[in-house]
Amino acid sequence: MTDFFVIPAKAEIQSSKPPTAALDPRFLGCGDVSEQQTEPGFEDQALPATRVRGYWQSVFYRLRHDPVTLVFAAIVLLIVLAAEFAPLLAPFDPYKESIVGRLKPFGWRDHPLGTDELGRDMLSRLLFGGRVSLLMGVVPVLIASLIGGMLGVLAGFVGGRTNTAVMRAMDVFYAFPSVLLAVAIAGAMGGGMANGMLALTLVFIPPMCRVAETATTQVRALDFIEAARASGAKTMTIIRYHVLGNVLGPVFIYASSLVSVSILLASGLSFLGLGVRPPLPDWGLMLSTLRQSIYVVPLVCALPGLAIFITSICCNLVSDGLRAAMDVRM
Amino acid sequence: MGRYVLRRILYAIPIAFGVSVVCFALVYIAPGDPLQTVLPPDATAETIAIVKHAYGFDKPLPMQFLIWLGRVLTGDFGVSIATRRPVILEVSDALANTALLAMFAVPISFFIGYVMGAVAGSCAGRWIDRVVTGAAVVGVSLPNYWLGIVLVIVFAVHYMLLPATGMGPHGSAGFNLLQWSNSKFLVLPVVTLSMIPVGILARTTRAAVAEVRNQDFVQTLRAKGLSEWAVTRHVLKNAMPQVMAVMGLQFGYLIGGSILVETVFTWPGSGFLLSKAIINRDVPVLQGTILTLSLVFVATNLLVDLLQSLIDPRIRRT
Numbered sequence A: 001m002t003d004f005f006v007i008p009a010k011a012e013i014q015s016s017k018p019p020t021a022a023l024d025p026r027f028l029g030c031g032d033v034s035e036q037q038t039e040p041g042f043e044d045q046a047l048p049a050t051r052v053r054g055y056w057q058s059v060f061y062r063l064r065h066d067p068v069t070l071v072f073a074a075i076v077l078l079i080v081l082a083a084e085f086a087p088l089l090a091p092f093d094p095y096k097e098s099i100v101g102r103l104k105p106f107g108w109r110d111h112p113l114g115t116d117e118l119g120r121d122m123l124s125r126l127l128f129g130g131r132v133s134l135l136m137g138v139v140p141v142l143i144a145s146l147i148g149g150m151l152g153v154l155a156g157f158v159g160g161r162t163n164t165a166v167m168r169a170m171d172v173f174y175a176f177p178s179v180l181l182a183v184a185i186a187g188a189m190g191g192g193m194a195n196g197m198l199a200l201t202l203v204f205i206p207p208m209c210r211v212a213e214t215a216t217t218q219v220r221a222l223d224f225i226e227a228a229r230a231s232g233a234k235t236m237t238i239i240r241y242h243v244l245g246n247v248l249g250p251v252f253i254y255a256s257s258l259v260s261v262s263i264l265l266a267s268g269l270s271f272l273g274l275g276v277r278p279p280l281p282d283w284g285l286m287l288s289t290l291r292q293s294i295y296v297v298p299l300v301c302a303l304p305g306l307a308i309f310i311t312s313i314c315c316n317l318v319s320d321g322l323r324a325a326m327d328v329r330m
Numbered sequence B: 001m002g003r004y005v006l007r008r009i010l011y012a013i014p015i016a017f018g019v020s021v022v023c024f025a026l027v028y029i030a031p032g033d034p035l036q037t038v039l040p041p042d043a044t045a046e047t048i049a050i051v052k053h054a055y056g057f058d059k060p061l062p063m064q065f066l067i068w069l070g071r072v073l074t075g076d077f078g079v080s081i082a083t084r085r086p087v088i089l090e091v092s093d094a095l096a097n098t099a100l101l102a103m104f105a106v107p108i109s110f111f112i113g114y115v116m117g118a119v120a121g122s123c124a125g126r127w128i129d130r131v132v133t134g135a136a137v138v139g140v141s142l143p144n145y146w147l148g149i150v151l152v153i154v155f156a157v158h159y160m161l162l163p164a165t166g167m168g169p170h171g172s173a174g175f176n177l178l179q180w181s182n183s184k185f186l187v188l189p190v191v192t193l194s195m196i197p198v199g200i201l202a203r204t205t206r207a208a209v210a211e212v213r214n215q216d217f218v219q220t221l222r223a224k225g226l227s228e229w230a231v232t233r234h235v236l237k238n239a240m241p242q243v244m245a246v247m248g249l250q251f252g253y254l255i256g257g258s259i260l261v262e263t264v265f266t267w268p269g270s271g272f273l274l275s276k277a278i279i280n281r282d283v284p285v286l287q288g289t290i291l292t293l294s295l296v297f298v299a300t301n302l303l304v305d306l307l308q309s310l311i312d313p314r315i316r317r318t
Helices: A011-016 A034-038 A055-063 A066-083 A123-158 A160-174 A178-189 A191-221 A223-230 A235-271 A283-293 A298-326 B001-030 B045-055 B063-073 B089-121 B127-141 B144-158 B179-213 B214-224 B228-255 B257-262 B269-280 B283-311
Strands: none
Touching: A034 A223, A034 B283, A055 A298, A066 A123, A066 A298, A123 A191, A123 A235, A123 A283, A123 A298, A123 B127, A123 B179, A160 A191, A160 B001, A178 A235, A178 B001, A178 B045, A178 B144, A178 B228, A178 B257, A178 B269, A178 B283, A191 A283, A223 A235, A235 A298, A235 B127, A235 B257, A283 A298, A298 B127, A298 B144, A298 B214, B001 B063, B001 B283, B063 B228, B063 B257, B089 B127, B089 B269, B089 B283, B127 B179, B144 B179, B144 B257, B179 B228, B179 B257, B214 B228, B228 B283, B269 B283
């Protein structure tokens, strides 16, 4: 499904323009004066035309004026809140089985979304399932950004042999289609939630590393790094103040685009029986167990997938909006 | 050109080697003894030692790897634990079935995705661009295993037009493409499988075309008085290398990543074989399938890189 979905090809990253925000002086805390001319009619026209807006200010300005992104961000927030407060919102116990109430349609005896193959309330399970699915979507991306990002910065900043060694090692993992790699690792380790997350983390590290490495290499060649070094800054200081500031943007954007992929892949693993184990509710797992019942209650069986789809598309659109606002080109 | 081709081919060798190391390691990252699946639970220490020796597990790890690699290079992937058939036969049968799906999914999805992206990129900002971009986001966000289930619910359960799962009517021998009773089993898997590549290609192509259209040479072409159609042709040609890189990746996905779709439709391809191997803890099949699929993927990437350098000479210089 990443290559599958949107893990960028080597050529895709390399051939595209450098991430503009990363090289933009705005990112270094200098002011942004261009905004006023390109977006007329903002705030108070009486202000002097050279009013300076910081980088993050201009990012938030663009986000505030992007209703599509805002709406979808609100939906993502709602989904997260619904998952977080599942114990309060769920009308039934998600584990409570009922022999008579199996596979009932929408609205059957106070079960607004029907019941599953063991008579458990679908709405409650969907709410609780969101916790697991979101967790499996976010945690691998976070860990992979951390590890991959560090590796990438290291490879990009040190350069030379280290760079070659790290990036060639990553190339090996690039040689697997991402679903295949995730399935292979999770399959070999025997499934389970922790192993599933580990497998996804390993899948996401190489592309993350490549994004960080590309950005670092580009920044490293710039004059201001040379200037910092000439004025006596230590390597760690340069990395902390000059490199990271320019690398975090692309890494963050890329990570945000991976969340949706991660949710899809994690549910896919659970669907294959390699992720979450029953009876824990998880969207992918629910879809897999309900698949046997599509002849009985087709609509109920389609619900978990719908939840995955809505979450994934909202995450994708928010990520697109963030990318546009932060002006990072992938 | 010759030097570039040679270098690129030589570069693929260490990658393929790395891939085989990872595949070999798969057995060892599994918790517990890799022999657990073969041995009866009440095996004596003596039996364990004999079996260990027979499988070569008593040798040091690098040695085991070399022996394994030597066997793999001669096409011996071992024997499936579940079916007792040679893994190479299992994998090649399955790969042929996957290739059958890909044979339809690749041209269909590449064509639709490319046209969508090219149109959207050429009309960037207009309503048709918005429609295509929206459709593409849906394509990349759809869990394809769910789409498969929904299509089955609609076309197999509700309208009863198309078969839900399997490959060919029950009991029939061989798969005859020309008979509708056979080929109708292809429709739903191919549609499901095409969804993601269409979305990704549309997005990539749109971005590439829009980017090229902003370059200065396009303005020059217009200033020279070229027709809009001729300008578009130039733009499309220049956007091609970027699009091709993604096509290569998507081709790999269609061959190697179809595991979820094949599982939904119980299509007896490589992905289905893999998911069966996982359920049965059939390590030789798991290893063999993954190794074969990733080598196919490496070869595809190599081919795409070479094709790219053919189209775009700039690549050869880097």
